[in-house]
Ligand SMILES: CC(=O)N[C@H]1[C@@H](OP(=O)(O)OP(=O)(O)OC[C@H]2O[C@@H](n3ccc(=O)[nH]c3=O)[C@H](O)[C@@H]2O)O[C@H](CO)[C@@H](O)[C@@H]1O
C-alpha cells in the first residue's frame with residue numbers, strides 16, 4: 001500500500017523522544033551471526049525497520065533459523081545448520097547492505113555468491129575495496145551474470161590498506177578475517193561507532209578483534225565462533241534527526257539515552273547556529289532559539305560530520321539567517337532532496353560537491369517525493385516549519401531507517417498523519433486534516 005505523510009507545519013516540538021537501536025549497527029551484526037557454527041545469537045534493542053526484515057529474509061534464504069520478537073525487539077538466530085552460499089538479487093537489490101553477508105559466508109563456507117549491488121540515488125557505490133580485501137586474504141573473485149563469487153579453500157591473515165575508510169568494506173573484511181589463519185591488520189579503516197559495535201559483538205562470539213574505533217584494526221584468526229548475546233547501540237542518526245527537528249521548530253526536546261559522543265560534530269554545529277544543547281545522563285536536550293545563525297558544514301567519515309545527517313542539516317541551514325555552505329565529500333550525488341525543497345520555496349545553488357543555501361527560508365507546504373532515506377526525513381523536517389500542508393510521498397525510503405517517525409513527532413506535539421495515498425482527499429482543509437489526526441489517534 002502506497003502511503004504518504006501529511007504535515008501541518010508550525011508546531012514547536014516539546015517533550016521526550018525515545019531512540020531505537022542503530023540500523024547501521026544491527027545489519028552487519030545480523031550478518032555476523034553467520035559466523036557462529038554453534039549456539040544461538042540473541043540480539044536485543046533491534047529496531048523494527050524494513051531493512052531489518054530484508055536482512056532477515058537474506059539470512060533465512062541462507063538457512064539461518066531466525067525468530068524476531070518485535071514486542072521485546074529481540075532477534076534470535078541459529079546458523080549452526082548447513083548454510084547456503086548464495087544471496088540472490090531480489091534481496092540485494094532491495095538493500096545494498098546485504099553485501100555484508102559476503103565476508104562471513106566466505107569465512108564460514110570458503111565460498112560465497114552474492115548479487116552485485118547496483119548504485120542508488122546517492123551515488124554509484126562500488127565495492128572494489130571489499131573485494132580487494134577478500135583477495136588479499138586469499139580469495140579468488142569472479143564476476144558473472146550480475147553475481148560476485150568469492151572462493152577460498154583457506155583464508156590467510158595479511159596486511160590490508162583501505163584507500164578510503166569505507167564502512168562496509170571495513171565490516172566485510174573484518175568479518176572474513178575472524179576465521180582466517182593468522183593475523184590480519186587492516187589500516188585506514190572506518191571508525192564509526194557501528195564498527196565498534198560489530199567488533200564487540202564479534203568478540204563475544206569468540207573472535208579476537210582489537211583496535212575498532214581507531215585507524216587500524218588487528219584480528220587474530222580463530223578456528224570457530226559461537227553465538228552470543230548482544231544489545232545494539234542507539235541510533236545516532238535517528239537521534240540527530242530529532243535534534244535537528246527540535247532545533248528548527250524552536251522546541252525543547254530531550255532525546256532520551258542519545259549518546260552525545262556519537263553526535264559531536266552535529267552538536268557542535270547546532271551550538272554554532274545558536275541552539276542550546278544540554279548533555280546529561282538522561283540523553284541530549286535540544287533547546288531551539290527564535291533565530292538560527294548560518295554555518296558551513298563538510299561531511300566526512302567518522303569522527304567528521306556524518307553524510308547521513310547532511311540532508312536534514314541542509315534544511316536547518318536553509319532556515320538560518322544568511323548564506324550557509326554544505327560540502328558533501330562522502331557520496332557523489334546526495335543533493336536530490338534539494339530540488340524537492342525548492343518546491344517548498346528553498347533557494348540554493350549547487351556547485352559541484354558543494355551547495356550554497358540562502359536563508360532564511362519561508363518554507364511553504366507542497367507535495368514532495370523522497371529520493372532516499374535521509375531525504376525523506378529532511379522533507380518531513382521542512383514540513384514541520386512550512387506554512388500549510390506538506391505531503392511527503394515514497395515512504396518506503398523513510399521506513400528503511402525510521403520506526404514510527406510520524407508517531408514520535410506527534411508525541412512531541414507535531415501534527416503529522418500517515419495516510420493511504422489512494423484514500424487521501426486531494427485538497428486538505430483544516431477540518432479534513434483534523435479528522436485524519438483524530439482517526440490516527
Ligand atoms: C548500512 C550502512 O552502514 N550504511 C552506511 C555505510 O554505507 P557504506 O558502507 O555503503 O558506505 P562506505 O563507507 O562504504 O562508502 C563511502 C564512500 O566510499 C565509496 N566506496 C565504498 C566501498 C568501496 O569498495 N569502494 C568505494 O569507492 C562509496 O562509493 C562512497 O562514496 O556508510 C555510509 C558512510 O558513512 C553511510 O552513509 C551509510 O548509511
Ligand SMILES: C=C(OP(=O)(O)O)C(=O)O
Pocket residue numbers: 024096097122308373374401
Ligand atoms: C545511506 C544510508 O543507508 P544505506 O547504506 O543502507 O543505503 C543511510 O542510512 O542513510
